[in-house]
Amino acid sequence: MPIETVSIVGVGLIGGSFGLALRAAGFTGRILGVSSPRTIEAALARGAIDEGRPLDQAAGQSDLIYLSQPIERILEVIPVVSRLAPSRALVTDAGSTKRRIVEQARGSFTSGALFLGGHPMAGKEQRGTERAEAHLFQDATYVLTPLEGQLPTAPIVDEFVSWIRKIGARPVVLPSAAHDRIVGWTSHLPQLVATALASSVAENVTDENSLQVAGPGLRDMTRLAESPYDVWKDILATNSANITQALDRYIEKLTELRNELPGPRISEEFEAARQLRRKLHPD
């Protein structure tokens, strides 16, 4: 039985974009939104959802339930949704860390509806359904973290994965622990590196005129520092062990560089760094 009704719980940047992307990809079913009245109004205006509904009404009639709230809210709502969801339904989420969410779902989804963790590697510094875009997931990696090793074998899972492809994303299946370790390096460390850089420069280059002497490098390297803390609070809280380990290794690396300055060993670091760039941009 195909997906006919979708509930998006938390219609912010990701949830709103998922609704717009489904429509742009040809989804003809109903899209229900569960959010604050203000957000529902904005999401209706953007065309990201068809109707706003309370969670209990929306979940009960949905084939796909898409949890796109902050991580701590997802952790709270999983046990509730596991009771509300029809046994035919697939429940998935878009939280930026996966281990805690998958653990919570393993304890809640013991029968009936299926749960599949997800993390679309897409986003921007700005938030809110007003910033939502149908193309946000275009060419993005979309990580899927099953409760057990493999994707559940069920038609509704296959259909959800085909929608991920239709909205332009690349599904990648990973264990939740592997996902959290990798994003600790590729997403959470870069954020803290940018935040610490902007904060250090602010403390040490205090003369406004001196900041005129900033080239494009500083602007690029602090762009991520615009991300608001309340987006990061839950990420840091639910992945602190991986982030701490990545920070420790990174601090070691900077300390090595500092002690080698300006010696020839630095050239090896530049080469290693350029090799990563070639892997990120193979062309």
Added chain:
Amino acid sequence: MPIETVSIVGVGLIGGSFGLALRAAGFTGRILGVSSPRTIEAALARGAIDEGRPLDQAAGQSDLIYLSQPIERILEVIPVVSRLAPSRALVTDAGSTKRRIVEQARGSFTSGALFLGGHPMAGKEQRGTERAEAHLFQDATYVLTPLEGQLPTAPIVDEFVSWIRKIGARPVVLPSAAHDRIVGWTSHLPQLVATALASSVAENVTDENSLQVAGPGLRDMTRLAESPYDVWKDILATNSANITQALDRYIEKLTELRNELPGPRISEEFEAARQLRRKLHPD
């Protein structure tokens, strides 16, 4: 007497762009290039210079001599150019660090031609006259570092500064030591932060598939890591004290963040970081 003949010594990205920018801004005099035969050929093809000449021939007939080689070459050529330059001439440079260059010039330009240190805060990861652009200096800060506190009072200096404005840059006068301290924070630290980040991720995320899980943040935060070491070698060698100090403070900041994780103090760092962004982009 106005600037009629300009020599560009080292016709790479900056030197070539300076030639193209002068032409685009309406300079009608002659532009001589001093570089390797291969570079001269490319610079002529790009229209960045009118003729290639050996240094002794070019310098002797120039009103403005623009040194845009690597820093170590500028340091070597300053005493030579101080002997070759006509007493009417202004000699300036485009080196990324200024204290050592200004010291060298102070010892060499004791009479006759004037010297004025310079650093256009413009550039990109790629190098070479093939990448030169007439608009490279548009809206860029152009730091000027006189041998003594103020700009020398001479018509040729005023005329050079007016050309800097005509090519779209904003002249800012700074002591060379202040320049080097500031760029240690705003340019050299960001470079090493990006290099160390890319190198750490390369060491710790070795599985090619895992790198698919990199979001846009890692790409932005490692873009600078494409800069080749041989551009940075001289910068690190001539500003290592400032860079070491900036690295030490930055490592302290990261260590504080690491020890606070995931605590509420982190929110203050995010706020300090966002304030710097508002200063860099006041709008």
